[in-house]
Amino acid sequence: MKAAIFDAPHKMHIGEWQQPSLGTDDVMVKVSAAGICAGDLYIYTGKNPYTTYPVIGGHEVCGVVADAGSGAKTFHCGQAVVIEPFLSCGKCFPCREGKPNCCSNLEIIGVHRPGGYAEYVVVPQDHLFAMPAGLTPLWASFAEPVTIAIHACRRGEIKRGDYVLILGCGPIGLALIEVAIVRGARVVAVDVLDSRLRTAHALGAEVIKNDGHLLEQVLAMTHGEGAAVVVEATGNVNIMESTADLVAAGGKIVIVGLVAKGIKVQFPGLDFTRKEMTIVGSRTEVGCFPEALDLLASGRIQYPKYATVFELWSAPDVFSDLTRNPGSVHKGVFVFQ
Ligand SMILES: [Zn+2]
Numbered sequence: 021m022k023a024a025i026f027d028a029p030h031k032m033h034i035g036e037w038q039q040p041s042l043g044t045d046d047v048m049v050k051v052s053a054a055g056i057c058a059g060d061l062y063i064y065t066g067k068n069p070y071t072t073y074p075v076i077g078g079h080e081v082c083g084v085v086a087d088a089g090s091g092a093k094t095f096h097c098g099q100a101v102v103i104e105p106f107l108s109c110g111k112c113f114p115c116r117e118g119k120p121n122c123c124s125n126l127e128i129i130g131v132h133r134p135g136g137y138a139e140y141v142v143v144p145q146d147h148l149f150a151m152p153a154g155l156t157p158l159w160a161s162f163a164e165p166v167t168i169a170i171h172a173c174r175r176g177e178i179k180r181g182d183y184v185l186i187l188g189c190g191p192i193g194l195a196l197i198e199v200a201i202v203r204g205a206r207v208v209a210v211d212v213l214d215s216r217l218r219t220a221h222a223l224g225a226e227v228i229k230n231d232g233h234l235l236e237q238v239l240a241m242t243h244g245e246g247a248a249v250v251v252e253a254t255g256n257v258n259i260m261e262s263t264a265d266l267v268a269a270g271g272k273i274v275i276v277g278l279v280a281k282g283i284k285v286q287f288p289g290l291d292f293t294r295k296e297m298t299i300v301g302s303r304t305e306v307g308c309f310p311e312a313l314d315l316l317a318s319g320r321i322q323y324p325k326y327a328t329v330f331e332l333w334s335a336p337d338v339f340s341d342l343t344r345n346p347g348s349v350h351k352g353v354f355v356f357q
């Protein structure tokens with residue numbers, strides 16, 4: 021089959037890849053759309069520590085069932101489906117604790133296994149969801165990033181009336197804005213780029229341009245209290261460290277952004293007790309696909325409107341351009357015509 025293949029850092033080509041074989045419970049999905057995630061850019065640039073090259077990226081994928089193993093009877097050929105790309109072992113401690121997203125043996129389709137930047141991708145049938153009627157492949161490919169936002173909002177226990185500060189308006193930040201608004205929060209989004217802030221505002225957030233006076237502005241908006249929930253979606257160490265000041269006493273910090281391996285993040289120790297803040301990490305998602313598909317199908321998530329569509333067989337140029345200028349699009353998606 022034809023695929024866009026990451027060969028090594030900054031090396032990618034369009035070529036032939038052996039068509040994957042089907043296990044008993046597997047489904048062969050003919051790809052319709054595959055989003056471009058920061059994780060894919062990390063594979064391209066060599067910053068993803070979990071990848072061994074060559075690999076086919078793409079974990080934000082939807083398509084149509086083309087074939088199925090003898091035990092895979094849930095979906096029929098021709099049915100439109102969305103892929104949940106996170107495969108957990110079911111045996112390790114986090115799996116036993118109901119946190120398969122933290123599985124010690126986690127495998128991600130498009131990172132550890134061949135992903136959706138190809139004509140076909142093989143997926144266990146219990147990692148597929150029927151695509152709701154009325155959703156286009158472009159919109160359905162947003163299910164995975166929306167699940168990341170849903171999981172982060174669940175981790176932060178975001179509720180009606182909470183002042184929620186979202187740091188970073190990249191693809192995940194924009195999804196976070198809409199999911200937090202659905203939960204009835206007062207959402208304030210922060211970024212340094214005007215283009216991103218315009219989109220954040222169009223999606224319903226109040227916005228603050230981070231020009232070095234963020235803390236003063238947040239305190240002014242909250243009668244000096246700080247944010248009930250701060251969600252970190254930049255991966256920038258300085259911003260991450262500022263969350264301890266931005267959060268209200270008794271509030272919560274949710275860390276979604278990734279820092280590079282080995283990088284330390286410091287927090288003022290006294291504030292752990294003085295403010296009794298809760299700091300939680302948020303990794304991928306657990307069981308969030310049904311809600312994500314429902315939010316997309318019902319029109320309560322609108323940020324796919326701001327996606328830029330690319331042709332998959334131009335992927336080597338697209339990745340080279342996006343690496344040089346990551347702020348040039350809100351979100352790129354490869355769509356098969
Ligand atoms: Zn992703």
Ligand SMILES: [Zn+2]
Pocket residue numbers: 108109110111112113114115120123124125126
């Ligand atoms: Zn496990």
